[in-house]
Amino acid sequence: MPTIHGLRCRRQLLKTASLLTKNNVKNSSRYIFPTATFVRTPIVQKAGLHARPLVSGSWANLKSSRRSFHASTSIHGIKPFLLADIGEGITECEVIQWFVKPGDSVTEFEKICEVQSDKASVEITSRYTGKVAKLYYDVNEVAKVGQPLVDIDVEGEEGVVAEEQEQKSPDSMVTMEESTTSQSSSNTPSTPPARELKDPSLLSLATPAVRRIAKENDIDIKLVRGTGKDGRVLKEDVMTYIKNGGQSPGQPSVAHVTQTSTPSAEDRLEPFNAIQKAMYKSMTKSVAIPQLGYQDEMELNAATDYRAALNKHIASNAASFPFQKISYMPIFIKCLSIALSHYPIMNATIIDDDANALKLLYRKSHNIGLAMDTPQGLIVPNIKDVQDKNIMDVAAEIHRLTELGAKGSLAPSDLQGGTLTVSNVGTIGGTYAKPCLVTSELGIVALGRMQKLPRFDEAGNVVAKQILPVSWSADHRVIDGATIARFGNMWKNLIENPITISAYLK
Amino acid sequence: MTIIKSFSNILRTRSISTLQLRQRTILHASRFYSSKVECYISTINNPYINLGIEEWLLRDTDPEKYILYLWRNKPCVVIGRNQNPFLECNLGYMQDNNILLVRRRSGGGAVYHDMGNSIYTIFMPREEFSRKTNAELVSRALLELDIPAYVNDRHDIAVDGFKVSGSAYKIINKRAYHHGTMLLDADTTTLKGCLSKKNKISNINSKGVESVPSPVTNLRNYSYTIDHQQFCESVLYEFIRDYNDGQELEKPIVFNESHVLPQRAREMAEELQTWDWIYGQTPEFTNEIEKEFSWGHVNGFVRSRHGIITEADFSSPNATGAHEVTILSAISNALRDCRYSKNAVEAAVEKINANVPGLINSENEKIVEELAQWINPRLT
Numbered sequence: 001m002p003t004i005h006g007l008r009c010r011r012q013l014l015k016t017a018s019l020l021t022k023n024n025v026k027n028s029s030r031y032i033f034p035t036a037t038f039v040r041t042p043i044v045q046k047a048g049l050h051a052r053p054l055v056s057g058s059w060a061n062l063k064s065s066r067r068s069f070h071a072s073t074s075i076h077g078i079k080p081f082l083l084a085d086i087g088e089g090i091t092e093c094e095v096i097q098w099f100v101k102p103g104d105s106v107t108e109f110e111k112i113c114e115v116q117s118d119k120a121s122v123e124i125t126s127r128y129t130g131k132v133a134k135l136y137y138d139v140n141e142v143a144k145v146g147q148p149l150v151d152i153d154v155e156g157e158e159g160v161v162a163e164e165q166e167q168k169s170p171d172s173m174v175t176m177e178e179s180t181t182s183q184s185s186s187n188t189p190s191t192p193p194a195r196e197l198k199d200p201s202l203l204s205l206a207t208p209a210v211r212r213i214a215k216e217n218d219i220d221i222k223l224v225r226g227t228g229k230d231g232r233v234l235k236e237d238v239m240t241y242i243k244n245g246g247q248s249p250g251q252p253s254v255a256h257v258t259q260t261s262t263p264s265a266e267d268r269l270e271p272f273n274a275i276q277k278a279m280y281k282s283m284t285k286s287v288a289i290p291q292l293g294y295q296d297e298m299e300l301n302a303a304t305d306y307r308a309a310l311n312k313h314i315a316s317n318a319a320s321f322p323f324q325k326i327s328y329m330p331i332f333i334k335c336l337s338i339a340l341s342h343y344p345i346m347n348a349t350i351i352d353d354d355a356n357a358l359k360l361l362y363r364k365s366h367n368i369g370l371a372m373d374t375p376q377g378l379i380v381p382n383i384k385d386v387q388d389k390n391i392m393d394v395a396a397e398i399h400r401l402t403e404l405g406a407k408g409s410l411a412p413s414d415l416q417g418g419t420l421t422v423s424n425v426g427t428i429g430g431t432y433a434k435p436c437l438v439t440s441e442l443g444i445v446a447l448g449r450m451q452k453l454p455r456f457d458e459a460g461n462v463v464a465k466q467i468l469p470v471s472w473s474a475d476h477r478v479i480d481g482a483t484i485a486r487f488g489n490m491w492k493n494l495i496e497n498p499i500t501i502s503a504y505l506k
Numbered sequence: 507m508t509i510i511k512s513f514s515n516i517l518r519t520r521s522i523s524t525l526q527l528r529q530r531t532i533l534h535a536s537r538f539y540s541s542k543v544e545c546y547i548s549t550i551n552n553p554y555i556n557l558g559i560e561e562w563l564l565r566d567t568d569p570e571k572y573i574l575y576l577w578r579n580k581p582c583v584v585i586g587r588n589q590n591p592f593l594e595c596n597l598g599y600m601q602d603n604n605i606l607l608v609r610r611r612s613g614g615g616a617v618y619h620d621m622g623n624s625i626y627t628i629f630m631p632r633e634e635f636s637r638k639t640n641a642e643l644v645s646r647a648l649l650e651l652d653i654p655a656y657v658n659d660r661h662d663i664a665v666d667g668f669k670v671s672g673s674a675y676k677i678i679n680k681r682a683y684h685h686g687t688m689l690l691d692a693d694t695t696t697l698k699g700c701l702s703k704k705n706k707i708s709n710i711n712s713k714g715v716e717s718v719p720s721p722v723t724n725l726r727n728y729s730y731t732i733d734h735q736q737f738c739e740s741v742l743y744e745f746i747r748d749y750n751d752g753q754e755l756e757k758p759i760v761f762n763e764s765h766v767l768p769q770r771a772r773e774m775a776e777e778l779q780t781w782d783w784i785y786g787q788t789p790e791f792t793n794e795i796e797k798e799f800s801w802g803h804v805n806g807f808v809r810s811r812h813g814i815i816t817e818a819d820f821s822s823p824n825a826t827g828a829h830e831v832t833i834l835s836a837i838s839n840a841l842r843d844c845r846y847s848k849n850a851v852e853a854a855v856e857k858i859n860a861n862v863p864g865l866i867n868s869e870n871e872k873i874v875e876e877l878a879q880w881i882n883p884r885l886t
Contacts (some may be wrong), residue, residue, distance in 0.1 A: 116715065
């Protein structure tokens with residue numbers, strides 16, 4: 001890529017850039033031609049009045065994420081040395097002092113410049129050995145992490161078209177990976193993840209220094225087996241190769257990355273779908289919360305009769321309701337809301353973005369989530385404002401959410417804003433469980449499978465009862481055992497004596 | 507706790523035989539190579555020398571080691587690597603009170619040091635660098651002394667909402683250090699005199715790093731008994747616990763006045779005292795001033811880089827006298843390439859007298875004096 005020297009302003013840059021079109025540049029298939037829009041880039045804007053001659057490597061930088069492949073010419077072996085991430089989430093820092101100037105020779109690990117970000121002053125050392133070609137920033141200008149800092153002319157690379165992978169890892173003080181590839185088809189920038197290589201047989205990884213040694217000794221570096229990271233060829237590997245008279249010890253000679261193990265006929269590799277990803281993330285977060293478990297059992301005889309009566313009522317007024325009958329869930333959920341009005345802390349959430357000023361947000365809306373098993377996986381839509389709904393409204397809402405869930409067309413608003421969650425895993429099976437908290441909530445309850453079990457009544461006789469095992473998990477950073485026990489008891493009493501629900505009618 | 511006892515002996519008596527010390531000198535540091543943790547103490551109170559020792563510790567000791575260095579200085583103001591002393595400190599007040607100006611090599615803001623302010627530096631391998639870890643270490647050391655310290659979100663150590671310690675960091679290829687102050691019993695009046703911006707009368711616009719002022723307090727207000735020795739012992743104890751699994755160190759290495767310092771430390775101390783380092787590393791800034799004189803209104807604009815005036819422009823929109831106009835333009839020209847300081851106008855006048863003798867004569871020297879009187883205090 002012809003570099004553009006000696007420009008003084010953006011206007012000249014734009015004009016010159018526009019002259020370089022596919023038609024009037026030789027070997028144009030080797031290069032990427034950014035359109036004029038590319039010129040308005042962070043680098044150029046930051047440059048202010050003086051445009052910097054753009055090295056071809058950076059054109060592609062501007063275009064897409066820093067992980068894209070691009071073709072850069074190495075006719076002079078000029079490598080842009082990016083400002084590495086100095087950690088601590090810092091994205092830019094001020095250049096305070098240069099220790100080199102264009103034309104100076106510099107060796108690997110020699111000081112290039114000093115940068116400063118608020119309180120930390122960092123010395124940047126060179127990654128390459130070579131001659132300094134260009135400095136991208138003046139003293140007291142702000143350098144951005146991940147953008148080129150200097151260009152270094154690395155000897156020993158003439159005439160080779162190299163593809164470079166750029167990595168954003170904080171570890172990038174370590175020498176970059178490099179690969180050589182054939183010239184023809186690989187100019188279209190593709191964006192595979194950093195480790196995937198296109199044609200393993202043509203690529204080998206080695207630093208410029210190692211390549212030079214190999215070249216000096218007339219060794220085809222592709223034949224040397226690499227023992228470094230990702231099959232990288234190290235200097236010792238080349239030396240061993242020479243010593244062994246041109247044989248690589250052990251394994252076949254081509255060293256290349258094999259990313260994931262090639263799947264056999266029985267195994268099957270599938271990426272996570274969106275729901276799985278969300279579950280992975282939220283469960284990983286949930287594990288950081290100390291969860292207090294509390295388990296109990298409820299007698300559902302009275303609730304069963306109550307439900308039967310309600311269903312009879314629905315059957316006789318079929319027109320007023322969008323559903324034919326209700327399950328236990330609307331009753332459970334409404335009772336939960338009544339209990340929540342007496343224990344508002346169960347409906348709160350922790351605000352802990354400032355570790356020195358922890359707060360609890362007591363939420364007025366009882367948005368009770370209902371865990372659903374759909375063909376796509378686990379989702380938890382919530383029923384909004386249960387405190388303002390009656391049992392039939394709750395039932396209607398559950399009906400609506402179930403339909404949408406089965407089709408996979410729940411709205412984001414249905415999925416957000418939940419304050420407490422119920423999981424009825426008992427429809428599938430199980431007794432007691434250990435549900436994991438949703439991280440913005442303080443409590444979750446899992447209902448097991450209802451079973452008819454023998455129990456003693458007041459007279460001491462054995463009678464059959466419908467027993468439902470119930471498992472609570474609560475955030476023990478806020479909720480203690482007494483609270484969850486009392487809350488659980490209140491909920492249990494409401495369900496075991498549904499008549500008392502009417503005492504809370506407003 | 508034999509280590510602690512010997513520690514306190516060192517600090518209290520300060521008169522260990524030099525022979526003993528020379529025997530323990532750093533040149534034989536290879537004795538310690540099996541331990542990954544070391545401690546150095548300086549009883550020298552010269553800030554330049556102490557910073558020189560710090561730089562030597564950074565570059566010439568084993569990068570894998572964790573080193574704790576404890577020191578304190580006689581009264582001085584220490585500014586960050588990339589700060590503007592004309593903006594940050596009241597240089598006039600400092601000169602009147604014999605307070606040194608020091609520019610350190612790490613970043614950050616301006617601080618006032620005196621014997622009531624203890625300084626700690628922790629060196630560690632670069633990969634281990636973290637702003638929080640060591641701040642928490644020192645804050646735990648204070649908790650051991652019954653002082654309710656905590657780390658705030660700027661990674662400073664605070665007690666009761668007031669800052670007691672500020673930190674700065676330097677990172678090089680294989681190593682990093684974190685150094686911080688600790689206000690035990692510093693003279694807050696002098697501190698305010700040196701650093702308070704309320705006393706400043708200039709209007710400076712500067713590149714570089716500006717200090718973030720915070721209300722400070724001395725630990726003396728929270729403990730009657732705390733002193734430099736106690737602080738050092740407590741920090742060393744926490745340091746050993748964290749990095750040496752509680753195993754005691756061999757004796758800490760002490761630098762005192764009679765010690766022969768390593769060469770790099772000496773060179774660095776010298777470099778830190780040069781005008782080129784202290785003032786010459788000042789980033790670019792501008793200063794604008796104006797005043798109404800009897801003969802006209804004067805607007806002054808001075809641009810300075812690396813401590814030298816690069817551009818000066820004193821002009822008046824309404825002065826009519828020939829003398830006034832000549833003097834203003836002569837001074838503006840002569841000020842260029844003079845050092846930015848309260849003697850700048852004097853230097854400019856000398857330049858004029860040398861190059862254009864007779865320009866300043868009995869008729870207009872009054873104007874020169876008026877201008878000098880006005881400009882000089884504003885260039886400090």
